[in-house]
Amino acid sequence: MGYVAVQGGITAIENSQKLNRYLRLRGQSAPLTVRQIMEQMAPLVDRVMSEGSLHSPFHAALALKQASGDPIEASFLLRAYRSTLRRLVDSLPVRTDQMRILRRISSAFKTIPGGQVLGSTSDYEQRILDFSLAEETAGTQCDAKREFESFIDGIEESLDPDQFRKVVAMLRDQGLVAPLAPALSAEPTDVTQESAEFPLDRSGRLQMLARAETGGLLALAYSSMRGYGSIHPTIAELRVGYVRVQIPHPFRPGAAVSLGSLAITEVEIVASVRRSEQEEKPAFSLGYGACFGHNEVKAISIAVLDRAMKSPCPHAPAEDQEFVLLHTDGIESSGFCSHFKLPHYVTFQSDLDRLRNLQGSEE
Amino acid sequence: MSLRDLLPAAGAFRYNFAFMDEGAKREVRRALLKAVAIPGHQVPFASPELPIARGWGTGGLQVTMSLIGPDDVLKIIDQGCDGSVNAVNLRKLLVATTGVRTTFDSRESTLLQSRHRLPEIPMTEGQIAVLQVPLPEPLRLVEPSEVETRRMHAEGDYARMWVSLYEDVVQNGAISLAAGYPCRVNGSYIMSPSPLPRWDLPMLNQASHLTLLGAGREKRVYAVPPHTSVRPLEFDDLPFEVESFAGLSCARCGSTGTFLDEIYDERTGKPSRVCSDSGFCDLVQAGVVPAKGAPHD
Amino acid sequence: MTDSSVTERSVVLSARNIGKRYGLGCDACEEETGPDRGTNVCPRCGSIIALRGVSFDLREAEILGIVGESGSGKSTLVQCIYFDVEATSGELRLRDHDPNDDVLRLARNRKRRIRASLMGMVYQNPLRGLRVDITSGANVAEKLLEAEVFHFARIRARAGELLAKTEIPASYIDALPRTLSGGMQQRIQIAKALANNPPLVLLDEVTSGLDVSVQARVLDLIRELQHELAISLIVVSHDMGVIRLLADRTMVLKNGCVVEQGLTDQILEDPQHAYTQLLVHSTL
Numbered sequence: 001m002g003y004v005a006v007q008g009g010i011t012a013i014e015n016s017q018k019l020n021r022y023l024r025l026r027g028q029s030a031p032l033t034v035r036q037i038m039e040q041m042a043p044l045v046d047r048v049m050s051e052g053s054l055h056s057p058f059h060a061a062l063a064l065k066q067a068s069g070d071p072i073e074a075s076f077l078l079r080a081y082r083s084t085l086r087r088l089v090d091s092l093p094v095r096t097d098q099m100r101i102l103r104r105i106s107s108a109f110k111t112i113p114g115g116q117v118l119g120s121t122s123d124y125e126q127r128i129l130d131f132s133l134a135e136e137t138a139g140t141q142c143d144a145k146r147e148f149e150s151f152i153d154g155i156e157e158s159l160d161p162d163q164f165r166k167v168v169a170m171l172r173d174q175g176l177v178a179p180l181a182p183a184l185s186a187e188p189t190d191v192t193q194e195s196a197e198f199p200l201d202r203s204g205r206l207q208m209l210a211r212a213e214t215g216g217l218l219a220l221a222y223s224s225m226r227g228y229g230s231i232h233p234t235i236a237e238l239r240v241g242y243v244r245v246q247i248p249h250p251f252r253p254g255a256a257v258s259l260g261s262l263a264i265t266e267v268e269i270v271a272s273v274r275r276s277e278q279e280e281k282p283a284f285s286l287g288y289g290a291c292f293g294h295n296e297v298k299a300i301s302i303a304v305l306d307r308a309m310k311s312p313c314p315h316a317p318a319e320d321q322e323f324v325l326l327h328t329d330g331i332e333s334s335g336f337c338s339h340f341k342l343p344h345y346v347t348f349q350s351d352l353d354r355l356r357n358l359q360g361s362e363e
Numbered sequence: 364m365s366l367r368d369l370l371p372a373a374g375a376f377r378y379n380f381a382f383m384d385e386g387a388k389r390e391v392r393r394a395l396l397k398a399v400a401i402p403g404h405q406v407p408f409a410s411p412e413l414p415i416a417r418g419w420g421t422g423g424l425q426v427t428m429s430l431i432g433p434d435d436v437l438k439i440i441d442q443g444c445d446g447s448v449n450a451v452n453l454r455k456l457l458v459a460t461t462g463v464r465t466t467f468d469s470r471e472s473t474l475l476q477s478r479h480r481l482p483e484i485p486m487t488e489g490q491i492a493v494l495q496v497p498l499p500e501p502l503r504l505v506e507p508s509e510v511e512t513r514r515m516h517a518e519g520d521y522a523r524m525w526v527s528l529y530e531d532v533v534q535n536g537a538i539s540l541a542a543g544y545p546c547r548v549n550g551s552y553i554m555s556p557s558p559l560p561r562w563d564l565p566m567l568n569q570a571s572h573l574t575l576l577g578a579g580r581e582k583r584v585y586a587v588p589p590h591t592s593v594r595p596l597e598f599d600d601l602p603f604e605v606e607s608f609a610g611l612s613c614a615r616c617g618s619t620g621t622f623l624d625e626i627y628d629e630r631t632g633k634p635s636r637v638c639s640d641s642g643f644c645d646l647v648q649a650g651v652v653p654a655k656g657a658p659h660d
Numbered sequence: 661m662t663d664s665s666v667t668e669r670s671v672v673l674s675a676r677n678i679g680k681r682y683g684l685g686c687d688a689c690e691e692e693t694g695p696d697r698g699t700n701v702c703p704r705c706g707s708i709i710a711l712r713g714v715s716f717d718l719r720e721a722e723i724l725g726i727v728g729e730s731g732s733g734k735s736t737l738v739q740c741i742y743f744d745v746e747a748t749s750g751e752l753r754l755r756d757h758d759p760n761d762d763v764l765r766l767a768r769n770r771k772r773r774i775r776a777s778l779m780g781m782v783y784q785n786p787l788r789g790l791r792v793d794i795t796s797g798a799n800v801a802e803k804l805l806e807a808e809v810f811h812f813a814r815i816r817a818r819a820g821e822l823l824a825k826t827e828i829p830a831s832y833i834d835a836l837p838r839t840l841s842g843g844m845q846q847r848i849q850i851a852k853a854l855a856n857n858p859p860l861v862l863l864d865e866v867t868s869g870l871d872v873s874v875q876a877r878v879l880d881l882i883r884e885l886q887h888e889l890a891i892s893l894i895v896v897s898h899d900m901g902v903i904r905l906l907a908d909r910t911m912v913l914k915n916g917c918v919v920e921q922g923l924t925d926q927i928l929e930d931p932q933h934a935y936t937q938l939l940v941h942s943t944l
Contacts, residue, residue: 009446079412083387084378195407195582198510322509332580335417339497342419342449345624346442346479346639350542350560352625353606361536518769522776525805526798532812533797533834598812 024068037061046263046293047071051330052078053192053211055262055292072213072330079331092256094243096266096290097169098161103240103294106167108270112237114164119240121296167237168268168286177270177284198322205309205321209302210291213330220318220328221301224308229316231271231307233287238267240294266290267299271307285310381428382460387411391429391584395575398586403548404516405499410582420453420478421579423495427457427476430491430575437465438472443480443622443639449495450478467642468651479542481563483621483643483655486572488589494557499578499585501545501555521553528596538601546593553596554585561605562622567593609657613638616647620655666908669720670755672859672892673741678714678750680736680916683707695914695935700731710736711916714750718860721890725907725924727897727939733916734896735784738862740764741894742781743771754778756859776806780853784865786845789852790837796823796848797833803855822851826881843874847881854885864896879905900940904928912936 038045038061048060052075060078067073103119106112132140171177189196189204191211196204209217224230242261249255270284287310289302304318311319318324327333379385387409394408413421413428431437439454441447445467453476454465466472469482476493486492502512505523515521524545531538543558546567556564557576567574567587574587587593597603612619614635621643623636638644646652681689686705693700693709700709711733718724726734739745741752743764751762756778763774780803783789790799800819809815823833826847837845846866853861863882867875883906886893895906903910903924911921912933920933931937 009444009448010451013448013451076412076416077414080414083411083413084382084384086384086386192409192411194409197407198508322507326509331412332417335419335421336497336580337418338416339418342478343442343444343447345444346560346622347542347558349622349624349639350558350562350606354539354541357604357607358535358537358539518772520769520772522802522806525810526794526802529801529805529812529815530794530798533795533816597810598815599810600813 032065034058034061034065037064043294044069044071046295047214047298048074048078050292050295050298051075051211051213052082054078054082072334075213076331076334089247091259092246092248094245094264096239096243096264097164097166098244099164099239099264099266100161100242100261101159101164101239102242102263104164104237105235106237107235108167108237112165112167113170117159117164120294164239166268168270171236171270171284175281175283177286196325200321200325202306205325206288206290206302206306208325208329209289209305212302212325212328213333214295214298214301216328216330216333217301217305218297220324221304221308224304224316224318229308229311229314229319231285231287231304231311233269233271233304233307235300235303236268236270238265238296238299240265240296263293264290265293265295265299267296267303269300269303269307271304274312378460380433380461381431381457382413383411383425383428388429391425394584395426395429395586398575398584399573399588401552402588402591403546403552403554403585405578405583405585407582408584410579413579414456415453417580418497420449420476420495422577422581422584423476423478423493423579424453424456424577425579426493426575426577426584427474428460430493431457431461431463431474433461433463435463435473436471437463438467438469438475438482438642439465439477440475440480440482440640440642441478443624444641446641468646469640469642477557479558479560480622480639481559481566483618483638483640484652485566486570488571490572492572492574494559494574494576496555496557496576496578496583497580498543498558499555499576499581499583501543501553504545516552519551524553524596528598532598532601538597538603544595544603546595548587548593549591550594554587554593556593560622561595561603564593564595564603565605569593608636611636613644613654616644616654618644618647618654618656620657666719666722669722671717672720672722672755673718674753675717675741676715676751678711678737678740678752679709679748680711680733680740680745681707681709681748693915694917695919698915700733700915709916711740711747714913714916714918716911716918716921718892718894720755720859720892721886723886723893723895723906723908725895725897725903725910726913727900727903727910728913729898729939731915732913734898734913735864736916737913738781738864738894738896742779742862743768743775744781754860772806776803776808777856778858778860780855780858780861782846782849782853782861782863782866784868786837786842786849786869789849790845792836792838794836795834796828796837796840796851799837799848800852800855803852807856809856818855819851822854823848825854825885826851841874842870843878846870846878850878850881850885854889854891857889858891860892860894862894862896865898866895867902868897868899882906900928912939 038057044064045057045060048064048071049055052060059081063074063077066077101117103121104117168177172179189201191204191207196208242263244261245259246256247259249257267289269287271287272285273282274285285307287303287307289299289306291298291302305324308318309321309324314320391408394406398406410425413424415421415424437457439450441450458465469475469484474491474493478495481492500512502515502524505527506512528538542560543555544561544564545553546556546564548554556567569590569592571589573589576585595603608623611623613621613623615637618638622639624639625634626637627634647654683706685707686702688704689702689707689709692702692704694712702709714737726737728734736745740747747764752764753759754763757763757774781789797819800822801815804815804818820830820833828844828847837848867878870878879902897903907924910924910927912919914935920927920936927936928940931940
């Protein structure tokens, strides 16, 4: 009989887990090292750190190895690990205007103070499969590396952060965007400490967006870009680079201690002109996006959605903060999606009972 | 990493008792205290990620993890069954991180975590039922916005919920809601009872035990304290009905008064019925408790 | 009905100094706005003084007309009474509720209960008062369910009875309002407003959106129902014709303030305030 026997069910589940782990091992290739993933799949590692909401390339790469490269699964592993870590201290606000620049562009002006710094990007690649990579050996890799390093030796080393004035600051000086709001008096919202309450303030919104899944954000931001509540964005500035993380000095009030630095992507967009209640003059509206690592699609999407959610009378899906924020977390949405594979024998039995009852009453 | 590595073994354990750190557990307990004090009211809590996927019982799991102690006896069921995927998975994690004793006999358990069922043997004073809830908001049926549903609860603005039942009856001749049938708790808040089948709702009303409901993904906990009224929404002239198993009995233990799952033979395709509560069915077959007769026998 | 009989009847609703301000307000608001200044926008702080110091009593089975041009505050006033808009000042007492309670100060859940059982509202735009995605019957049922009537057969019967009373074909009970004409939608709103036999019904420009021929029939219906059920009505209109037809007594609002009030005949025959004279003469 087809009854799920208690012991049989448990054994079947354990066997299924064994098979799942075996799938990664069954081939003939050498084990993938965590270091290889960190070094050769950096964008993937960045994405997992950002969606897993924990900045640690090592743990992200390890999670990717364990998840056989599935980014949502890997960021889920990272988040669950994060839940076990003690929170030691809140950092000071990160100064992105002091970023050590790897890449910095503006689509608003051809030349900007400090200049356009293209850095590394796949924007100019022709997407042609490179079959030589299939033949790559330690030797060819080494040669290519040496060639590049001799080229890079000729480049000026340091880019002084101070030379890169924020484009938005320039616009603000000219009164084209609203003046900076006064610094937050309250602590910023932290959705990992208390559940998000709607309407959620901007700090909470940006935090949820920074943790959200890249594909989900892109889909909703794209809906806005394509016309469902378009805000006509222009990228005032996109920067990728290292920012310093500092904490308050434990003994010297006012002083700070540097813990190190981490790579982030930051995007500021200017969008449709808006006249707000407080200000007399119309001005460009702003959208802001930042996330861990190098992930430009994600940062741009965040900035577009940040602006879209500020629309005074929301109509489009991307303007509705509950809609955007509650449906873009990859860990939550994928978990709930896969929960439909769990047994629903009892609930479905209840549905069956209702349907048969309704059918019976119509006869 | 295997689950064995999570065991708090001598000298080398890497995770706290019951996985979550004590600060996070305390936060869940604070939310639970509030939930017990305001029966049926959904209390927000932080709901950090656990090693189980969202939608797979992380709400119930956090409630259990925040309450469990070394002396607890744990029973975990999934849709009534101890051996079902979700129950096995959660039990393994909890045993690996706490080492507590588990049981399939609901009478022995001090903590009973369940997905969508209460045991057939009514729970008693001192026992705690922890229910895993996928969608805690009963008003989501009629209103998608969280801001709006919270306002509706605060103002007792339930007319739209009632209107949807009215329309249901007009269209279908009866209320077609199946599992997770909305209830009014303590005469005040409307609550979504996990999705328990309607069969289990009378067991929640004026129960002797404490029921705690946790929704991890939606970050809400709520509670039905002992001896609290839980009334399914019904019209005065159209009384609420539980699932009907009239004339049917369990093919294994012969009970006629239990919630029966419909199963189809793997070879012949012939349908038959068995108790959804596997622990109860095992006890009847072992002769420990008598088979249950139909409620109206 | 005669004037003397009205004044002997009990006061159903008593409003004192109702005020509504949008914006933060400042010391100058009082001085710089109102009918004498010809504006309700404070030039100093930009706040809108939508209503100021409105007081009146409404007696049993009395029809009070409220007239004024758009922006005079007449719709805001009925919306404050119906708790759609929160009044910033003033007091409101109801005969059929605890007289110690200023109902404007009650918690929202209690206001909701009062609104369900003691008041009905008919909005200018039927889409505001009805939900178009549920049937006509369900719209009426909603009001009954708000008042905690939970007997299905009785709800169904009452909905049928009200639709008949408002001259809506019985078959429309399970039709969606969206598929019906504006006149029919307005009748459903009236049926919904009357569902719990409230002592007070508020009518906000109920005929403004309708064709002239339909207007007359809806007004007749309102007059008949009011007579039959002896309810008190507040009728808001910019149309002196509507006021003349329905109202026993009339209050004239300008820039959020009452500039004149009295028996409708008196106001129409012998308007005292220049603004009332303008209103009356421009429609005669």
